[in-house]
Amino acid sequence: xxxxxxxxxxxxxxxxxxxxxxxxxxxxxxxxxxxxxxxxxxxxxxxxxxxxxxxxxxxxxxxxxxxxxxxxxxxxxxxxxxxxxxxxxxxxxxxxxxxxxxxxxxxxxxxxxxxxxxxxxxxxxxxxxxxxxxxxxxxxxxxxxxxxxxxxxxxxxxxxxxxxx
Amino acid sequence: xxxxxxxxxxxxxxxxxxxxxxxxxxxxxxxxxxxxxxxxxxxxxxxxxxxxxxxxxxxxxxxxxxxxxxxxxxxxxxxxxxxxxxxxxxxxxxxxxxxxxxxxxxxxxxxxxxxxxxxxxxxxxxxxxxxxxxxxxxxxxxxxxxxxxxxxxxxxxxxxxxxxx
Numbered sequence: 269x270x271x272x273x274x275x276x277x278x279x280x281x282x283x284x285x286x287x288x289x290x291x292x293x294x295x296x297x298x299x300x301x302x303x304x305x306x307x308x309x310x311x312x313x314x315x316x317x318x319x320x321x322x323x324x325x326x327x328x329x330x331x332x333x334x335x336x337x338x339x340x341x342x343x344x345x346x347x348x349x350x351x352x353x354x355x356x357x358x359x360x361x362x363x364x365x366x367x368x369x370x371x372x373x374x375x376x377x378x379x380x381x382x383x384x385x386x387x388x389x390x391x392x393x394x395x396x397x398x399x400x401x402x403x404x405x406x407x408x409x410x411x412x413x414x415x416x417x418x419x420x421x422x423x424x425x426x427x428x429x430x431x432x433x
Numbered sequence: 434x435x436x437x438x439x440x441x442x443x444x445x446x447x448x449x450x451x452x453x454x455x456x457x458x459x460x461x462x463x464x465x466x467x468x469x470x471x472x473x474x475x476x477x478x479x480x481x482x483x484x485x486x487x488x489x490x491x492x493x494x495x496x497x498x499x500x501x502x503x504x505x506x507x508x509x510x511x512x513x514x515x516x517x518x519x520x521x522x523x524x525x526x527x528x529x530x531x532x533x534x535x536x537x538x539x540x541x542x543x544x545x546x547x548x549x550x551x552x553x554x555x556x557x558x559x560x561x562x563x564x565x566x567x568x569x570x571x572x573x574x575x576x577x578x579x580x581x582x583x584x585x586x587x588x589x590x591x592x593x594x595x596x597x598x
Contacts, residue, residue: 277560278596282581292590294583300484300530300575307581307592322594346575376462390483391530391575395505396462397481397488406479408472408490410505415460422530422576 282307282320293318300346300391300422304328306353308339317342317353332366332373343389345420352389352396363387363398365417374416393417471508475501480523484575485530491523500526500537502552514555525570529577534597536573536580547571547582549597560595573597 282293282305294308294315302322309318315338319328333339336355343352351366361384363376376396378384385406386399396411472478478492478501488503499517501510513535517523522540529535535550547560547568562568566584573580579596 277598279563280594282592282594293592294590295570296581296583296592297572298574298579298581298594302574302576302579305581305592305594385479386481388481388483391485395465395483397483399479399481405477408469408478408481408488408492410465410468410472410488411462412465413462416462 280323282325295341297342297344298322299344299348301348304344304348306342306344306351308342311337314338315340317351319348319351328368330366332371333364336362336364341386343387344391345389345393346391346422347420349420350389350393350417352387354384354387363396365389365396365413367417376411391420391422393420468505468508471503475510480525482527482573484528484573485532487528487530487532489526489528489535491526498523500535502528502532502535504532511552513550513552515557516550527571527573527580529573530575531577534573534577536571536582538568538571538582545569549580562593566591 282296291309297306304319305322306317306319308315317330317333317339319330320326321328333355336357338356340354349367349369351368353364355362355364363378363384365374367374382400382402384398385401388397394414396413398409398411399406400409475492476494478490480491482489486504486506488505490501491498492501493499500513500523502513503510518541520541524538524540524545527536533552537548537550539546539548545567547562549558549560562584564586566586569583569585571580571582577597579594582593582595584591584593
């Protein structure tokens with residue numbers, strides 16, 4: 269099919285964050301099936317991840333993450349079971365993965381003096397990509413999460429997107 | 434007899450003491466050395482996005498950055514004809530699990546734009562911000578049907594959800 273100018277884009281705003289007034293909402297991440305949206309909002313002066321069901325906007329509580337603000341770089345798995353993000357604990361940045369099925373918070377300690385900048389969780393939960401900065405240079409590192417997490421797979425497998433072993 | 438009972442008690446105690454400790458330490462995620470050294474060879478790299486067997490990133494040498502799509506199974510980048518331009522500065526990228534669609538925010542000719550690239554068609558389609566705004570970070574749903582983009586409007590960051598036809 270010819271690819272110019274013929275597509276129509278259905279669009280909407282992500283809707284209210286329940287905070288009242290015009291507030292910043294940043295760094296969105298959708299679950300693979302589109303049911304959940306994570307984004308960052310200011311709460312009590314601290315950047316906090318907000319997890320909402322779509323399209324209702326209903327907020328899902330994340331009590332395990334409350335102590336670790338500011339939050340950065342949220343990323344969701346296929347069905348929204350896992351929420352990975354960067355948090356702060358005692359002045360150190362840390363990657364964590366919240367398992368919403370069990371309530372467990374996995375902390376991923378990283379050695380060295382490298383600063384964590386961003387992360388991306390593979391939708392199936394098998395891998396995590398980290399952007400690390402050291403000596404002014406950024407680079408990526410991949411981690412195998414299969415010893416840690418059960419996979420979170422789509423209800424209907426997609427062609428070409430098969431899981432990796 | 435007594436000695437055997439004592440041995441059994443000692444063994445039982447050992448199990449009781451070590452099992453919870455092992456539970457605390459837990460299984461740890463492992464780095465993927467083969468892939469990580471491949472990524473190191475790209476030079477500086479940032480803005481990772483994982484989906485299926487794909488890793489999208491912004492990387493390059495000597496300050497010349499490009500969008501790259503790495504097939505993690507074959508551990509090789511795949512060509513993206515028509516996506517990168519020498520006069521464009523990529524800002525953020527995201528890929529779907531099929532490796533077919535990439536959403537990209539880039540700075541080109543004095544403006545910042547969101548574009549959708551379809552690999553099968555080698556076609557690039559701009560997505561206008563409505564109401565007008567400046568896009569920054571973008572996240573494509575793993576099934577490729579919708580994207581979430583952070584948009585600055587009147588000094589406030591908002592999140593737009595856009596269906597991908």
